[in-house]
Amino acid sequence: MQTPQAPPPSLALAAYRLRCTLTFGDIYGQILIWMGVIFASLAAGLGLMGASRPIFALVGVGLILVLSLPFLLFAFTTTLLNHIALDPASPERAGG
Numbered sequence: 001m002q003t004p005q006a007p008p009p010s011l012a013l014a015a016y017r018l019r020c021t022l023t024f025g026d027i028y029g030q031i032l033i034w035m036g037v038i039f040a041s042l043a044a045g046l047g048l049m050g051a052s053r054p055i056f057a058l059v060g061v062g063l064i065l066v067l068s069l070p071f072l073l074f075a076f077t078t079t080l081l082n083h084i085a086l087d088p089a090s091p092e093r094a095g096g
Contacts, residue, residue: 015089022083027076034072041065 041064048057 016086017089019085019087020080020083021085022080026079026083030072030075030079034068037064037068 041061044064045057045061048054048060051057
């Protein structure tokens with residue numbers, strides 16, 4: 001049975017620094033598109049409100065908002081995850 005050997009110094013665990021490079025400009029388009037979806041659904045709801053069955057207007061607006069929210073959250077989280085960087089810490093900060 002072999003005894004485990006220590007890794008060479010070049011392969012030792014290094015300290016990393018978590019850095020987020022996300023700016024408002026990265027999500028600005030997503031916010032504008034979702035606001036457009038909200039305003040379009042509200043306009044459609046107001047248009048249907050004068051119909052003989054206004055419950056369709058409320059259901060339509062609710063359905064559009066409920067169905068668009070998961071896409072918005074997916075877009076936000078994937079954009080955020082794409083802007084997270086792991087940078088190796090300098091030797092002074094790593095304590096070595």
